[in-house]
Amino acid sequence: MSEHVVSTKLYYAIWIALLVLTGVTAGVAFIDLGPFNTIVALTIATLKAVLVLLFFMHLKYTSEKMTSVVVISALFWLLILLALSLADYTTRPLGVN
Amino acid sequence: MATVVNPVAERENYLNQEYGVRSWLLTTDHKRIALLYLASITFFFFVGGLFALLIRLELLTPAGDLVQADTYNKLFTMHGQIMVFFFLVPSIPAVLGNFLVPLMIGARDLAFPRINLLSWYLYIIAGILMMHAVLTGGVDTGWTFYTPFSTAFSNTKVIEAGLAIFVVGFSSILTGLNFVVTIHRMRAPGMTWWRLPLFIWSMYATSIIFLLGTPVLAITLTLVIFERAFHLGIFDPTRGGDPLLFQHLFWFYSHPAVYIMILPSMGIISEIVPCFSRKRIFGYSFVAMASIGIAVLGFLVWAHHMFVAGMSIYAALIFSFLSYLVAVPSAIKVFNWTATLYKGSITFSTPLLYAFGFIGLFTMGGLTGLFLAALGVDVHVTDTYFVIAHFHYIMVGGAVMGYLGGMHFWWPKISGRMYPESLGRLAALIVFIGFNLTFFPQFILGYLGMPRRYWQYPPEFQVLNVLSTAGSTILAVGYLLPMAYFLWSMRYGKHAEPNPWGAAGLEWMTPSPPPTFNFEETPLVTWEAYDYGNIRSSQGGPG
Amino acid sequence: MSDSPAIVESHNPEQQHHFADMEQQRQASSLGMWLFLATEVMFFGGMFCAYLIYRYWYYPEFAAGSKTLDIRLGAINTAVLICSSLTVALSVRAAQFGKRKLLVTLLVATILLGLVFLGIKGVEWASKFEEHHVPGYSFHFEPQAPSHPNTKIDPQRIQIFFSLYFAMTGIHALHMVIGVGLFAVLTFYAWKGRYNSAYYTPIENAGLYWHFVDIIWIYLFPLLYLIDRKK
Numbered sequence: 001m002s003e004h005v006v007s008t009k010l011y012y013a014i015w016i017a018l019l020v021l022t023g024v025t026a027g028v029a030f031i032d033l034g035p036f037n038t039i040v041a042l043t044i045a046t047l048k049a050v051l052v053l054l055f056f057m058h059l060k061y062t063s064e065k066m067t068s069v070v071v072i073s074a075l076f077w078l079l080i081l082l083a084l085s086l087a088d089y090t091t092r093p094l095g096v097n
Numbered sequence: 098m099a100t101v102v103n104p105v106a107e108r109e110n111y112l113n114q115e116y117g118v119r120s121w122l123l124t125t126d127h128k129r130i131a132l133l134y135l136a137s138i139t140f141f142f143f144v145g146g147l148f149a150l151l152i153r154l155e156l157l158t159p160a161g162d163l164v165q166a167d168t169y170n171k172l173f174t175m176h177g178q179i180m181v182f183f184f185l186v187p188s189i190p191a192v193l194g195n196f197l198v199p200l201m202i203g204a205r206d207l208a209f210p211r212i213n214l215l216s217w218y219l220y221i222i223a224g225i226l227m228m229h230a231v232l233t234g235g236v237d238t239g240w241t242f243y244t245p246f247s248t249a250f251s252n253t254k255v256i257e258a259g260l261a262i263f264v265v266g267f268s269s270i271l272t273g274l275n276f277v278v279t280i281h282r283m284r285a286p287g288m289t290w291w292r293l294p295l296f297i298w299s300m301y302a303t304s305i306i307f308l309l310g311t312p313v314l315a316i317t318l319t320l321v322i323f324e325r326a327f328h329l330g331i332f333d334p335t336r337g338g339d340p341l342l343f344q345h346l347f348w349f350y351s352h353p354a355v356y357i358m359i360l361p362s363m364g365i366i367s368e369i370v371p372c373f374s375r376k377r378i379f380g381y382s383f384v385a386m387a388s389i390g391i392a393v394l395g396f397l398v399w400a401h402h403m404f405v406a407g408m409s410i411y412a413a414l415i416f417s418f419l420s421y422l423v424a425v426p427s428a429i430k431v432f433n434w435t436a437t438l439y440k441g442s443i444t445f446s447t448p449l450l451y452a453f454g455f456i457g458l459f460t461m462g463g464l465t466g467l468f469l470a471a472l473g474v475d476v477h478v479t480d481t482y483f484v485i486a487h488f489h490y491i492m493v494g495g496a497v498m499g500y501l502g503g504m505h506f507w508w509p510k511i512s513g514r515m516y517p518e519s520l521g522r523l524a525a526l527i528v529f530i531g532f533n534l535t536f537f538p539q540f541i542l543g544y545l546g547m548p549r550r551y552w553q554y555p556p557e558f559q560v561l562n563v564l565s566t567a568g569s570t571i572l573a574v575g576y577l578l579p580m581a582y583f584l585w586s587m588r589y590g591k592h593a594e595p596n597p598w599g600a601a602g603l604e605w606m607t608p609s610p611p612p613t614f615n616f617e618e619t620p621l622v623t624w625e626a627y628d629y630g631n632i633r634s635s636q637g638g639p640g
Numbered sequence: 641m642s643d644s645p646a647i648v649e650s651h652n653p654e655q656q657h658h659f660a661d662m663e664q665q666r667q668a669s670s671l672g673m674w675l676f677l678a679t680e681v682m683f684f685g686g687m688f689c690a691y692l693i694y695r696y697w698y699y700p701e702f703a704a705g706s707k708t709l710d711i712r713l714g715a716i717n718t719a720v721l722i723c724s725s726l727t728v729a730l731s732v733r734a735a736q737f738g739k740r741k742l743l744v745t746l747l748v749a750t751i752l753l754g755l756v757f758l759g760i761k762g763v764e765w766a767s768k769f770e771e772h773h774v775p776g777y778s779f780h781f782e783p784q785a786p787s788h789p790n791t792k793i794d795p796q797r798i799q800i801f802f803s804l805y806f807a808m809t810g811i812h813a814l815h816m817v818i819g820v821g822l823f824a825v826l827t828f829y830a831w832k833g834r835y836n837s838a839y840y841t842p843i844e845n846a847g848l849y850w851h852f853v854d855i856i857w858i859y860l861f862p863l864l865y866l867i868d869r870k871k
Contacts, residue, residue, distance in 0.1 A: 022715060026711060029862070029870075049855045070677075074678035074682065084415075091412055308675055316811075323807055327775075
C-alpha cells in the first residue's frame with residue numbers, strides 16, 4: 001500500500017454515504033418491489049462494500065497491482081463456487097424439493 | 098571410512114550453528130522448519146501405512162475374518178484421513194518447499210519466518226488431536242465425512258477428527274500464504290518470473306489452491322461439527338437439508354486438493370529430468386503456464402465425484418466436459434518431460450529412476466481419470482476398486498515417487514551427505530515393482546465389480562486381492578530402505594560438494610549444507626533457467 | 641546517515657533481518673494480509689453458498705424466519721460497524737502523522753464500538769433462545785401473521801434458516817472478537833509509542849481485517865434481516 005494520505009473530509013463523506021445507504025436499504029425493504037427487492041438490497045450492499053474497499057481499505061490509492069489481482073481473484077473464486085453449485089440446483093428435476 | 102577430518106564438515110552451516118532442543122523448537126530458519134516437518138510427516142506416513150497394511154491383511158481372504166465390519170470402516174477412514182491430510186498434502190510443500198523456495202529464488206528466508214514456525218506447530222497440534230481420535234475410538238465415516246452419516250448417525254470421533262483436519266488445514270493455508278508473498282516480493286535481483294525454476298512455479302500454483310480451496314473445507318467441517326455439537330440442521334434431510342450440499346462444499350476443496358498433492362511432485366520432476374538429461378527443459382513457459390492452468394482448471398471439476406449421487410444430469414454433463422479439459426495441461430507436461438529426455442545425455446541416477454516411475458505411473462493414473470470422467474463408464478466403475486487404483490496410481494505412483502525422487506536429489510544439499518547410490522537404485526526398483534503389484538490388480542478388480550470400502554468380498558476376487566497384498570509388503574520394504582540409508586548417511590555418508598549432480602539452480606551455488614542465511618552475498622542472476630549448456634558437471638555426478 | 645568512515649548502516653529497529661529494507665517488509669506484510677482476506681472470502685463463501693441454495697429452495701421459510709429478526713437492532717448494528725470503520729480509517733491516518741494520543745483514542749473507540757456490536761448481538765441471540773428459535777430439540781416456530789396466508793411454512797425446514805442465521809452471525813461475531821483482541825494489543829503498543837510515520841504497518845493491516853469483517857456484515861444484514869419486510 002502506498003504512502004498516500006486520504007483527507008479526513010473524504011473519510012467523513014464516505015461514512016455519511018454508508019450510513020445513508022444503510023437507511024435506504026432498510027427503508028426500501030418495506031416497499032413491495034416484487035423480485036426487485038432482493039436485487040436492490042444486494043446492489044446497495046455491493047455499493048457499500050465497494051466504498052469500504054476503495055476508500056477505507058485504500059484500494060483506490062495503492063500502487064501495487066497485486067492487491068487488485070488478489071481481490072478480483074477472491075471474488076472470482078467465490079463466483080465459481082456459487083455458480084457451478086447453482087448449475088446443479090437450478091437444473092434438478094422439479095418436484096425434488 | 099576416512100580418518101581425515103573433512104574441513105567441509107566443520108564449516109558453519111544451518112545444522113551445526115546452534116545445538117539443543119530449544120534451538121530447534123524455537124527456530125525460524127526455514128531449513129530447520131523443513132526438517133521438523135520431515136520428521137513429523139514421516140511419522141504420519143508410517144501410521145497411515147500401518148492402517149493400509151491392516152486393510153490389505155483383512156483383504157487376503159474373502160471372509161471378514163481379521164476385524165469386524167465397524168473396525169474395517171475405521172481402518173480405511175483413518176488410512177485416508179492421515180495419508181491425505183497429514184502426509185500427502187503437506188509433504189512436498191512443507192519439507193522440500195520450505196527448504197528450497199528461499200534458496201531457489203536467492204532469498205535469506207521466507208517472507209514470514211515466525212508464521213512458518215506457527216504452521217508447523219499447528220500441524221503438530223492437529224496431529225496430536227488426530228492421534229487422540231485414532232487411539233480413543235477412531236472415525237468410521239470414510240475420509241470423505243459424508244452426511245448425514247457423519248452428522249447424525251456415526252458414533253465415532255467425528256468432531257475431534259474434523260477439528261484436527263481444520264487445524265492442519267490452517268497450517269497449509271499459512272504455508273501457501275508464505276510462499277506466494279515470498280515468490281512475489283523476495284526474488285533476488287535478476288531473478289525474473291521467467292527465470293524461476295519450475296519447482297517454484299509449481300509451489301506457486303499449489304499455494305493458490307492452498308489459499309482459495311482450503312478455507313471451504315474449513316467452513317464445511319465447521320458446519321459438520323456445529324451440526325453434531327449444536328444440532329443445527331444444515332445437512333439434515335429430516336429438516337430439509339441436502340446431503341449433496343455437503344458433497345459440493347467438501348469436493349470444492351477436495352478435488353483441488355489432489356492437485357495440491359500432484360503439482361509439487363510435477364515440479365520436482367521438472368528439476369530432475371533436465372539435470373540428468375543435461376538439457377534445458379523442453380517448453381519451459383508451457384510447463385510453467387500448465388502449472389497455473391492445472392491449479393485454475395482444477396477448481397472447476399469437483400462434482401465429477403458426485404455423478405451418481407443424485408445431482409442434475411445437466412450439471413453432470415458440464416462437470417464431465419470440464420474434467421476432460423483439466424487433463425490437457427497435465428498431458429502438456431508429460432510431453433515436455435519426454436521431449437527433454439529425447440537426445441539428452443542420460444544418467445540413470447536414483448532421482449531419475451523415480452522420475453521415470455512418476456512419468457509412466459502418473460500417465461496411467463491420469464488416463465484412468467478420463468475413464469472416470471466419462472459419465473457412462475463412471476456409472477459402472479465408481480465406488481469400485483477401479484477408483485482406488487486410479488487415485489493410488491496418481492498419489493503413490495505419482496506424488497510419492499516424486500517426493501522420494503526429490504528427497505534423493507536434494508538430500509546432499511539438505512544433509513551435506515551423499516546417500517549410497519546403488520542402494521538408492523535398488524530401493525527405487527523395489528518401490529516400482531511393489532507398487533505395480535499392489536495396485537494394478539485393483540484396476541481389474543474394480544472393472545470386475547468389486548466395490549470399495551467392503552470388508553468382505555466374493556471368493557472369485559481372492560487371487561487378485563492376494564497379489565495386491567503381496568505387492569504391498571514389497572512396497573513397504575521399498576519405503577523402509579531409504580529411511581534406513583538416509584539415517585545411515587547422516588553419520589557415515591560421503592560429504593557432499595555444493596553441486597554433486599552438476600545441476601542448475603541457485604540452491605546448488607551455496608555449500609552443502611547451506612549456511613543459516615543461505616548465501617554469503619545476495620546473488621545477482623544474469624542467466625536463464627536450466628542453463629545446462631554452460632554448466633560443467635562438477636565432481637562427476639552420482640557415484 | 642553517519643558521515644564517519646566506519647560504515648554503520650542505521651535501519652529502522654522494526655526492520656526484520658531477512659528483508660532488504662522497510663519498503664520490502666511493508667509490501668510483504670500488506671500482500672500477506674490481503675491474501676489472508678482472500679481466504680476469509682472463501683471461508684465465509686461456503687456459508688453464503690449454503691444460504692443461496694436453501695433460500696432458493698425454501699423461500700417462504702426464509703422470509704418467515706427473517707421477519708422474526710429485530711430489524712432495528714440489525715440496522716443499529718450496521719451503523720455501529722460503519723462508525724467503527726471510520727474510526728479505524730482515521731486511526732491509520734493518525735499513525736501516518738505520528739499523532740500518538742489521537743491514535744490511541746481512535747483505537748479505543750474502535751474497540752468500544754466493536755463491543756457495542758457484540759453486546760447487541762448477544763441481546764438478539766438471547767431473544768432467539770427465549771423464543772425457542774434455536775435449532776434442535778427445543779425448537780418451536782409460531783409463524784407470525786404471514787403476508788401470504790396461503791403459503792404454508794414448514795416448521796422443520798425453517799430450522800435451516802435459523803441454523804444458517806446462528807452459523808453465519810456466530811462466525812462473524814467470532815471474527816469480531818478476534819478483531820477486538822487484535823486492536824487491544826495494538827492499543828497497548830500504540831500507547832507505548834511504537835507506531836509513527838515510518839512504521840505503522842500493523843495498524844494498516846489490522847484495519848484491513850476490520851474493514852473486511854464490516855463488509856461481511858454489510859451483506860449479512862440484508863440477507864438475513866431484509867428478506868421479506870413488505871407490509
